[in-house]
Each structure stands twice: as structure tokens, then as C-alpha cells.
């Protein structure tokens with residue numbers, strides 16, 4: 096990455112929040128300490144800072160926490176000299192005057208407004224930025240997910256923001272698309288002759304996508320109680336993973352071609368009627384339990400959570416794609432807070448061999464499986480059957496393992512936000528979502544939300560530190576399958 100190209104000014108709106116602290120500032124600092132952040136300034140603006148003096152110290156602590164041993168304290172003072180904090184009410188034109196004066200010094204720079212605020216403010220903030228004269232020809236606006244809380248609100252936001260910014264200026268971020276292994280999924284699929292012929296219903300039994308977190312609310316109760324796991328994770332991250340797994344090869348590696356293929360997948364998702372919601376979805380909430388050896392409280396005891404809240408912290412869904420490639424291949428999606436381990440992976444489970452040659456070994460035979468792991472470690476494993484050494488034929492399961500840390504020893508993969516923030520600065524929108532994608536995803540998700548409401552059932556429960564409620568296991572057992580986390 097060139098340091099000299101693309102001088103920029105980035106204005107993080109909502110800088111006192113969790114996202115700026117936990118993800119954005121550590122990513123920017125990491126780029127800075129590796130000399131990869133172009134010349135430029137960062138304006139951290141917030142309506143108020145609970146503890147203005149302690150704010151920078153908090154940013155340092157969380158950068159250190161996120162980056163671990165890669166955090167080099169020597170670079171921190173220099174980084175902080177590039178960051179200015181300002182108290183701004185982003186929906187008040189007058190409130191912008193100081194930042195506006197500072198921005199005027201470099202009117203030609205790439206200007207990036209990063210909206211790390213509740214999505215309900217995106218329209219008003221866009222309008223204010225425009226009226227305050229802050230939107231130049233080189234301005235880009237980044238919208239964090241979730242865009243809206245249902246289809247209608249997503250359309251409203253897209254329309255309002257669209258009144259003040261052209262579509263190419265709008266970067267809708269889904270940080271899962273910036274993860275190294277997610278991009279590797281495309282490389283794996285589209286640059287190996289091996290997989291494409293197998294990547295279809297004739298050879299694949301089903302696909303599992305799991306994003307399990309050990310974290311609870313982390314002080315985000317206010318937001319999360321309104322959102323829940325379906326809006327927070329499934330509508331965006333999990334559906335994006337599904338799209339990249341299921342899409343047809345794009346004609347080119349550019350944003351339009353990829354987006355077109357992803358939208359086709361979203362449009363092919365079998366709509367969820369009320370019966371589907373009843374049979375193919377599970378929602379649940381965690382109760383107190385033990386996560387990684389530590390006792391933790393239940394969802395209802397967390398700060399800013401309504402004691403009677405019915406918001407789900409876990410979802411499992413059986414999704415079906417109605418097209419030639421995927422007919423009859425279910426995609427099981429699952430995500431939850433406070434689960435047993437932090438793990439995100441996509442598992443492609445292949446079908447059983449058509450004829451059993453080693454009949455006496457039938458009970459040992461296990462189907463091939465491709466496991467694409469996004470975190471905590473990044474790896475791609477292909478499970479195969481081989482013969483154990485010895486005079487008799489005894490089958491054994493083993494795997495080919497492409498572990499990124501071992502393969503690229505000493506090479507640090509960029510954090511998802513590093514990659515994406517640099518893409519915004521460079522003007523590369525390939526890994527960002529178009530408004531049509533966001534709206535299409537809502538179109539599939541919304542009936543699930545409505546179905547839960549209509550059915551009026553309460554969320555199931557699971558103990559913190561477990562793998563979700565019994566009903567999630569039942570969802571698989573009914574199809575004579577099982578979740579594979581403990582097997583890989």
C-alpha cells in the first residue's frame with residue numbers, strides 16, 4: 096500500500112461508541128504503525144464524551160487489546176497527533192463549524208464520513224453534511240450495518256442518503272467481506288478447476304454456516320435489545336457468506352459483476368411463510384452460564400436489557416436456494432452470543448460415495464467435507480478418507496490443512512476493517528454492498544421477524560457457554576443431519 100497516494104480526511108461520527116473504539120481506531124492505528132496509512136487526518140466527533148480526558152486513554156487500551164502483541168506503543172503518540180476529537184451534534188448544521196474550518200484547509204483531499212451512529216440518523220446526518228457544505232466531489236460516506244431495522248426503514252434510509260450522495264459515493268460496510276478467508280473463498284472457488292464441477296447439488300449434501308461468539312452484550316444492550324441476532328448478524332454477515340458460497344462465477348472481479356451474482360442468490364432464497372418460520376427457524380436467549388471457564392450473567396441481567404425482553408441472542412435457520420445449482424441443498428445458518436467457543440466457519444458437506452467398495456468399512460466411512468474457517472484461526476481444511484498404514488484395508492479420516500498462519504508465517508493478514516477502510520480511501524467498492532443487496536436481504540429476513548411475532552411464541556433458552564438450545568439440534572436431527580462444530 097502506498098503511503099503517498101490518496102491523502103485523506105476521515106471524520107468518524109459517533110466516535111465515542113463501541114465500534115470506533117473496538118474496531119475503527121485499532122484498524123487505523125495498525126495501518127499507521129505499519130506505515131500503510133496515507134497522509135491524512137482523523138476527526139473523532141461525538142455528541143458528547145462521557146469522560147473527555149479519559150477518551151484517548153480508552154482508545155489506546157482498546158487498540159492494545161485488539162492488536163495484542165502487534166501493538167507497538169512507540170507509534171501511538173504520532174498516531175494520536177493525527178487524531179482530533181470534537182464535540183459535534185451531527186444533525187446540527189452550526190455544530191459543524193469548527194470541523195468545517197479545519198476541513199477547508201485541504202478541500203481536495205479524499206473526504207470520508209464514517210457514520211458509526213444508529214442507522215435512524217443516517218438520513219438526517221447526510222442532509223446536515225450537505226447543507227453545511229461539507230460534501231465535495233471527493234467525498235465518500237460509509238454506512239455501518241444494519242441499514243435499517245426492516246425493509247421499509249432500509250428503503251427510507253437508502254432514499255434519504257441518496258438525496259445527498261450519489262450511489263458510487265456510498266459505501267455500505269459489512270466487515271465480514273473484509274475478512275481474509277472470505278476473500279479466499281472466492282479465490283478457492285474461482286481459481287481452482289477442482290471445485291467448480293463439484294460445487295452443486297449433485298455432489299453437495301448441505302452447507303452449514305456458523306458464527307458463534309463468546310461475547311455477551313459488551314455494553315451494547317441499548318442497541319442489541321432493539322436489534323437481536325437476526326438483524327445484527329443474519330441479515331448481513333451470514334447472508335453475505337451464503338451469497339459468496341452459493342453465487343455463480345461472476346464474469347469479472349468488479350463490484351457490478353459480483354453484486355449481480357449475489358443479488359441473484361438473494362432473490363432465489365425460498366421465501367419464509369409462517370409454516371416455514373415455525374419449522375425452519377429457532378430463536379433463543381442465553382441464561383447465566385460458564386463461558387471459557389468464567390461465570391457470566393444471562394441476557395436479562397445484562398445492562399440496558401429489558402427484563403422481559405424477547406429479543407433473540409441466538410438464531411438457527413434452514414435456508415433453501417431455489418435454483419438449478421442448489422435445489423435440494425439446505426444451507427443451515429446459525430449464530431449466537433455467549434456460545435461455547437468463538438468460531439466462524441462455512442462447512443461444505445459432500446455427499447456419500449455412490450457405491451461402497453469397502454463394505455466392511457462402511458461404518459468408518461465419512462463423507463468429504465470442506466471447512467472454511469474465518470476465525471479464530473484462518474484455515475481451509477479438506478477432510479478425506481485414506482487407508483491406515485498396514486496390511487489390511489482400514490479406512491481413516493484425515494485432512495489436508497491450509498492454515499494461513501503456518502503457510503504465511505510472519506505475514507500478518509490485515510484486519511477486516513483495515514482492508515475496508517483502505518478500500519474506501521482508495522475508492523474501491525468491490526467489497527461493499529449496493530442498496531439493492533441490502534434491500535433484497537431484508538426482503539427475505541422480514542417475514543421471519545413477522546412470523547415470530549405472529550406465532551407469539553417466546554424465544555427458547557440456552558445456557559451461556561453451550562451451543563444453543565435443544566431445538567437447534569432438533570432442526571438438524573429432523574433432516575437426519577447434525578451441527579458439525581465438535582467434529583472438526
Ligand code: BG6
Pocket residue numbers: 270308310327439
Ligand atoms: C458486528 C455485530 O457486526 O459483528 C456484533 O454488530 C458482533 O454484535 C460482531 O459481535 C462480530 O464481528 P467479529 O468480526 O468479531 O466476528
